[in-house]
Amino acid sequence: MAETLLKADKLKNFINGEWVEVKETTAVVNPANGKTIVEVPLSEGAAVNSAVESAKKAQKEWAQVPAPQRAEVLYRVGQIMKERKERLSQLLTMENGKVIEEARGEVQEGIDMAFYMAGEGRRLFGQTTPAELKDKFAMSQRCPVGVVGIITPWNFPIAIATWKSFPAIVAGNAVVWKPATETPIMAYELAKIFEEAGLPKGIINVVFGKGSTVGDAMVNHKDIRVISFTGSNDTGRSIASKCGEQLKKVSLEMGGKNAVIVMDDADLSLAVEGILWSAFGTSGQRCTACSRVIVHEDVKETLQERLLAEMEKLTIGDGLDESIKVGPIINESGLEKIKKYIEIGKEEGAKLLAGGYELTEDNHAGGNYFAPTLFTDATPEMRIAQEEIFGPVVSLIPVKSFEEAIEVNNGVSYGLSSSIFTSDVNKVFKAQRDLDTGIVYVNAGTTGAEIHLPFGGTKGTGNGHRDSGVQALDVFTEWKAVYVDFSGKLQRAQIDVE
Numbered sequence: 001m002a003e004t005l006l007k008a009d010k011l012k013n014f015i016n017g018e019w020v021e022v023k024e025t026t027a028v029v030n031p032a033n034g035k036t037i038v039e040v041p042l043s044e045g046a047a048v049n050s051a052v053e054s055a056k057k058a059q060k061e062w063a064q065v066p067a068p069q070r071a072e073v074l075y076r077v078g079q080i081m082k083e084r085k086e087r088l089s090q091l092l093t094m095e096n097g098k099v100i101e102e103a104r105g106e107v108q109e110g111i112d113m114a115f116y117m118a119g120e121g122r123r124l125f126g127q128t129t130p131a132e133l134k135d136k137f138a139m140s141q142r143c144p145v146g147v148v149g150i151i152t153p154w155n156f157p158i159a160i161a162t163w164k165s166f167p168a169i170v171a172g173n174a175v176v177w178k179p180a181t182e183t184p185i186m187a188y189e190l191a192k193i194f195e196e197a198g199l200p201k202g203i204i205n206v207v208f209g210k211g212s213t214v215g216d217a218m219v220n221h222k223d224i225r226v227i228s229f230t231g232s233n234d235t236g237r238s239i240a241s242k243c244g245e246q247l248k249k250v251s252l253e254m255g256g257k258n259a260v261i262v263m264d265d266a267d268l269s270l271a272v273e274g275i276l277w278s279a280f281g282t283s284g285q286r287c288t289a290c291s292r293v294i295v296h297e298d299v300k301e302t303l304q305e306r307l308l309a310e311m312e313k314l315t316i317g318d319g320l321d322e323s324i325k326v327g328p329i330i331n332e333s334g335l336e337k338i339k340k341y342i343e344i345g346k347e348e349g350a351k352l353l354a355g356g357y358e359l360t361e362d363n364h365a366g367g368n369y370f371a372p373t374l375f376t377d378a379t380p381e382m383r384i385a386q387e388e389i390f391g392p393v394v395s396l397i398p399v400k401s402f403e404e405a406i407e408v409n410n411g412v413s414y415g416l417s418s419s420i421f422t423s424d425v426n427k428v429f430k431a432q433r434d435l436d437t438g439i440v441y442v443n444a445g446t447t448g449a450e451i452h453l454p455f456g457g458t459k460g461t462g463n464g465h466r467d468s469g470v471q472a473l474d475v476f477t478e479w480k481a482v483y484v485d486f487s488g489k490l491q492r493a494q495i496d497v498e
């Protein structure tokens with residue numbers, strides 16, 4: 001199936017509009033069955049140099065193309081993605097494991113982003129503002145940065161790439177992109193779409209390879225002016241310090257320890273649905289996945305019972321099967337990490353109510369499957385309630401009040417997403433004000449971002465930048481202040497004011 005969908009057994013880098021073969025490769029493995037889908041290049045760091053050279057050259061001309069014309073390419077990209085949505089979704093499920101319904105949702109996110117950012121070609125708004133002196137005009141405008149580097153993770157291989165590359169391109173930059181080695185197929189497909197849509201050569205360059213070689217070469221390349229990274233905190237921290245040394249702009253979107261709060265006045269059926277979707281969707285491998293449920297003690301037993309009953313109905317297997325709700329874990333090291341946290345949770349004294357084991361029998365043989373897992377009676381300071389597990393594991397933390405729920409939610413080092421289920425409008429408004437996360441949901445789970453709003457988090461989740469929304473443009477543009485004096489004489493600001 002992969003062969004017929006992909007029509008390639010080996011991927012190539014895309015540099016300066018050419019498909020470049022690389023000798024050394026590694027296998028891309030379908031996490032649902034352990035079978036090799038395709039070979040992906042393991043480029044040397046030096047490949048980044050030619051990508052940057054081509055990007056630098058192409059960007060100079062691209063920046064001169066009027067933004068509405070640059071946007072025309074994105075409209076075509078969105079249209080082609082729309083036509084290929086089903087094929088892209090199936091390939092995405094094969095390389096990443098997420099169930100087909102979610103893969104379709106992720107591809108749709110990319111399509112939405114294309115049309116949204118294409119619209120920015122006719123906005124890219126700056127400001128005009130009164131000048132303090134007579135016969136003087138003042139304005140601010142966005143300017144492209146130049147060559148930008150984007151480094152993306154495996155868990156959203158196409159959506160995150162579109163959040164970064166589309167605003168960069170419409171703003172007049174050229175891109176060097178290193179996708180995760182685990183999931184390169186979406187990058188290959190997107191590069192082909194850009195090529196077909198008529199993006200000039202060199203504006204997008206895809207270099208496949210490891211973070212420690214290709215990624216590091218990008219971070220250290222003097223002509224890459226911005227790094228936009230999404231991934232783990234350890235990697236993000238190390239990239240940030242290298243960029244700091246070079247005074248290079250860096251945007252970091254990293255981990256989360258997201259919670260659903262369930263108050264005693266909540267619609268419990270809705271809360272159970274929200275928890276199931278955000279804790280076990282993508283097998284818990286979303287940065288916004290719910291891994292804590294902070295529940296009012298008066299409804300804890302009922303919520304727990306209902307949750308367990310619904311968890312039993314979850315079907316686990318290959319995400320290409322439409323009846324499957326929970327797909328595989330990306331790889332063995334992901335599985336090992338989850339298993340480690342199950343042991344930690346038990347040792348810490350949380351009660352394991354369901355799951356906690358790997359699935360290896362029957363239709364799970366060959367894949368990386370983990371049973372949806374529920375801990376209860378966890379306390380806020382436990383490691384399973386503090387650290388990102390990145391798997392289908394959720395811990396119930398009982399609390400006595402709304403105020404305590406907010407405190408527990410905020411008592412972690414991350415700040416990506418949070419959610420509250422309540423029917424009290426006063427609690428809704430207090431919660432959206434007091435929850436210290438970049439994203440807040442009311443009467444919905446912790447996942448489900450829309451692309452025209454800013455995406456990112458507070459505290460250890462990032463460094464203050466945002467993906468998607470118009471805010472993404474701030475990462476890929478510099479603000480320029482322009483003053484035009486038409487008085488015909490030298491007017492000195494702050495001095496020659498009458």
Ligand code: NAP
Pocket residue numbers: 151152153154155156178179180181182209210211212214215216219230231232233235236238239253254255256286287288388390416455456457461467
């Ligand atoms: P990761 O291991 O940090 O990898 C992310 C990307 O960085 C990959 O392309 C990786 O390349 C590359 N990389 C690794 N080491 C590097 C280095 N020294 N220099 C430059 N690049 C390097 O993260 P992951 O496991 O793929 O992704 C899961 C994490 O992403 C989770 O923590 C999740 O919460 C976070 N995430 C955050 C958001 C958000 O918007 N906040 C969204 C999605 C995911 P290779 O793997 O190919 O070597």
